[in-house]
Amino acid sequence: MAHLQYILVLLGMMLAITQAQVGPTIYSPAENSTIAPNQKLNINFSYQNLGTGTYTLDVSFWQDPSASQLIATVLTGSSLPSGSSSGTTIAFSMNGSVSVTAPSSLNETFYMTLTEHVSTQGNQNVSVKSMPMMLHSGAMAHLPTSLSALLLISLAVVGLSSLF
Numbered sequence: 001m002a003h004l005q006y007i008l009v010l011l012g013m014m015l016a017i018t019q020a021q022v023g024p025t026i027y028s029p030a031e032n033s034t035i036a037p038n039q040k041l042n043i044n045f046s047y048q049n050l051g052t053g054t055y056t057l058d059v060s061f062w063q064d065p066s067a068s069q070l071i072a073t074v075l076t077g078s079s080l081p082s083g084s085s086s087g088t089t090i091a092f093s094m095n096g097s098v099s100v101t102a103p104s105s106l107n108e109t110f111y112m113t114l115t116e117h118v119s120t121q122g123n124q125n126v127s128v129k130s131m132p133m134m135l136h137s138g139a140m141a142h143l144p145t146s147l148s149a150l151l152l153i154s155l156a157v158v159g160l161s162s163l164f
């Protein structure tokens, strides 16, 4: 009896650990992509089939790789097609696609997560989060451009004023 309980607890822990890991997988954009602030972004991903139920998706942007400092959640509760637990072939995961607008303010390096919420008919709610994906805003790449533009303008002003 004590043995059985021990095994059950162990199984429960293993289930909890696997459930914590099986969040959505992001196919597109690719890791280390450059995303400008306010850019329209199509996200392709796969999400776990956890049975028939109501599936929704959240998309969040974070400052840090451990996804603790939120920049913004740009999509909340977007409906996804339901999974299924019946039929001849049960897909382990399904592909989805959403379109979002990136936050207006982004760090040079930032992170994106997708969170899948499932509410099954048995009234059990599960939420699984993707691994934070590293992305870049290209803010530093734009700086030299605007600096050289400024320099050109000031040179032009100096050139013009020397004409008069």
Ligand SMILES: *[C@@H]1O[C@H](CO)[C@@H](O)[C@H](O)[C@H]1NC(C)=O
Binding pocket: 031, 032, 134
């Ligand atoms: C993204 O960049 C980081 C740091 O530069 C690097 O460690 C990582 O391997 C890159 N990932 C991909 C998929 O290129």
Ligand SMILES: *[C@@H]1O[C@H](CO)[C@@H](O)[C@H](O)[C@H]1NC(C)=O
Binding pocket: 027, 028, 044, 096, 097
């Ligand atoms: C994203 O998925 C759509 C179909 O859902 C496909 O047409 C498109 O090519 C995909 N984009 C990428 C970058 O994989």
Ligand SMILES: *[C@@H]1O[C@H](CO)[C@@H](O)[C@H](O)[C@H]1NC(C)=O
Binding pocket: 027, 046, 093, 094, 095
């Ligand atoms: C989901 O998308 C991935 C990458 O584009 C592709 O390899 C896979 O076959 C797709 N799966 C389904 C079920 O459409």
Ligand SMILES: *[C@@H]1O[C@H](CO)[C@@H](O)[C@H](O)[C@H]1NC(C)=O
Binding pocket: 063, 064, 106, 107
């Ligand atoms: C990201 O940007 C915010 C606002 O500019 C700043 O407060 C924060 O320290 C930055 N975080 C990182 C990790 O650079």
Ligand SMILES: *[C@@H]1O[C@H](CO)[C@@H](O)[C@H](O)[C@H]1NC(C)=O
Binding pocket: 119, 123, 124, 125
């Ligand atoms: C699951 O979510 C639904 C809808 O948000 C809610 O009505 C229900 O009470 C939740 N069930 C549990 C067990 O938290």
